[in-house]
Amino acid sequence: MVSTNSIALLFVVLTLFLIHIKKIKSRSIHKNGKSEPRLPPGPAPWPIIGCVPQMLREKSTFRWIHRLMKEMDTDIACIRLGNVHVIPVTCPEIAQEFLKKHDATFSSRPTSMATRIYSRGYLTAGITPYGNQSKKMRRVLVSEIISPARHHWLKDKRTGEADNLVKYIYNRSKSSSGTVNVRTVTRQYTGNVIRKLVFGKRCIGVERADGGPTIAEEEHVEAIFTIIKYLYAFCISDYFPWLVGLDLDGHEKFVNEAVRTVNNYHDPIIDSRIKKWRSFGNSNEESTIDEPHDLLDVLITLKDSEGKALLTPEEIKAQITEIMFASVDNPANAVEWVLAEMINQPEILKTAMEELDRVVGKERLVRECDIPHLNYIKACIREAFRLHPIAPFVPTHMAMSDAIVSGYFIPKGSHVLLSRLGLGRNPKVWNKPLEFRPERHFTSGSTEVQLIEPDLHFISFSTGRRGCVALMLGTTMTVMLLARMVQGFYWKALPDVTSINLDESFEDMFLANPLVACVEPRLPLHLYP
Structure with missing residues (x-):
């Protein structure tokens, strides 16, 4: 594989050969004798290629961007990559201008190698550029997939997976080691929930007696998180489309492998279900299907004004994949970080358990109806969204x-x-921003802690026309995951570990090492499934 330094040198030599001029700097534009607004501050770009050589020298593009902004002491910057002006923003007031005042102007998505593949040619709601297709699919999501009525309809499926979560952790606690890989638990729970809601079943392959993931389920979830990793990963060909296919940075290989894995699991299920529904109603065919049982059924049975199928098979497949990767990331990441912080700060864990004992008690497992009253649990999640975003x-x-x-x-x-x-982590907004302090999210006059942050002091579900539409589902999954784990078990570091290492991975925002902890049941035995 070509090294990043070689790629950078290639760009530089090519540029110098084509154009021999000085570096372009942002200057005031004068029009009719008046000074016009300038671009935000940023590093001086090379002709044609912009700041791509600097980007390639760095092993982590997002850390390079944030370091540049800190050095320039700015809350908004302009970094030109190829002919694209990349505008990072770290100020809540400026962020609100983009997503509220100018929401209509900034409601589209850029095209990229990864989003084109993930969306099967831009057939989905979330990552498709703004237009008729994205609006059509968003209407479908809002009215048919994540409506309050649909959320209530799927409650039993979510509860079943919350029960399975407790079952699996309990069985791990009774194993010889008594340890749990929290990352595996949280990611498999979110994968289980969304598979159950979409396909009507958690399991891929033969279900394990202990409630744990099968090899196929682990592969499925791993592929989904790979999709998330490369969704907007500063791929070179996104700024120089003529490089697509050369895979100079290796992104295309990982994207294609992840999509192939997911499609191999999804497509047979979807094709079989479409065939059954399309044959339903034919007098010469018998079918056991009489009404939708899961979200896949809902998508298949939607009709247009003429009574024809509203969505094509390709639209259904693309949207199912987007639903999957849009649902699993935030809850799994937030809860792993919360438990790591709680183990290092036992008083936070104690306060959370006391709230659960007070609100729920020890004679039943926490339920979704308890969520409005679990304010400290939600404050811990808000703090994870703030300090440890996905x-x-x-x-x-x-x-x-x-x-x-x-x-x-x-x-x-x-x-x-x-x-x-x-x-x-903006120090102008947050006091001691690098400390994990759930209490900071209790405000005077507020009776209930919400996971959404409308003022954009941090971002949980975003806002505006392209904000996350599944606030209710995201809140429910995250709170139930953390609440069940804290209510049902005592958590502590491994015997030879004095404190959990809270270092971030250099390439992303996850814990550098998956959290592994000792676990013990804390409820009456009859409550464990």
Whole structure:
């Protein structure tokens, strides 16, 4: 594989051969004798290739971007990659300008190698550029998939997976080691829930008696998290489309392998179900299907104004994959970080257990109806969203026209990156921002802690036309995951570990090492499934 330094050198030599001019700097534009707004501050770009050589020298692009902004002491910057102006933002007020005041202008998504493959040619709601297709699929999600009525309809399926979560951890606690890989538990729980909601079944393969994941389920979830990793990963070909196919940075290989794995599991189920529903109603065919039983059934049975199928098989397959990777990441990551922080700060764990004992008691397992009253549990989750976000940036917004934001000129086609990392750890907003302190989320006059953050002091579910539509499902999955784990078990570090290492992975925002902890039951034995 070609090294990043070789690629950088190639770009530099090619540029110098084609154009021999000085580096371009952002200058004031004068029009009719008046000074026009400038681009946000940023490093001086090379002609044609912009700052790609600097990006390639860095092993972690998002850390390089944040380091640049810190060095320039700015809350908004402009980094040109190829001909694309990349605009990172770490200030809540500026972020609100983008997502509220100028929401219509920045409601599109850029095209990229990964999003094209993931969406099967832009057939989905979330990562498809703004237009008729994205609006059509978003209407489907809002009205048919994540509506309050549909959420209630799927309650028993979610509860079944919360019970299985407790069963699996309990069985692990009774094993010879008594240890649990928390990352495996949290990711498999979210994978189990969304598979159950979409396909009507958790298990891929033969279900394990202890409630743990099969090899196929582990492979499925791993592929989904690979999809998330490369969703907006600063791939070279996204800025130089003529490089697609050369795979200079290796992204295409991982993207294609992950999608192939997911499709191998999804497509046979979807094709078989479509065939059954399409034959339903034929007088010469018998079918046991009489009404939808899961979200796949719902998508298949949607009709247009003429009574024909609203969605094509390709649209269904693409949207199912997007539902999967949009659902598993935040809950799994947040809860792993919360438990790591709790083990290092036992008083936080104690306070959370006391709240559960007070609100729920020890004679039943926590239920979804308890969520409004579990304010400390939700404060812990909010703090994880703030301090330990799943990704450094929200999914990229793209400018559909020129705009003036916070006094700066944002050209059409710019990629706007609202920084989860920069907003949540902004010292101008948060006191001691690098400390995990759930109490900071209790505000005077508020009776219930919510996971959403409308002022964008951190980002949980985002906002605006391209914000997450599944707030209710995301909240339920995250709170139930943490609440069941804290209510049902005592957690502590391994015997030879004095404290959990809270270092982040250099390449992403996960714990550098998966959390492994000792676990003991804390409820009457009859409550464990």
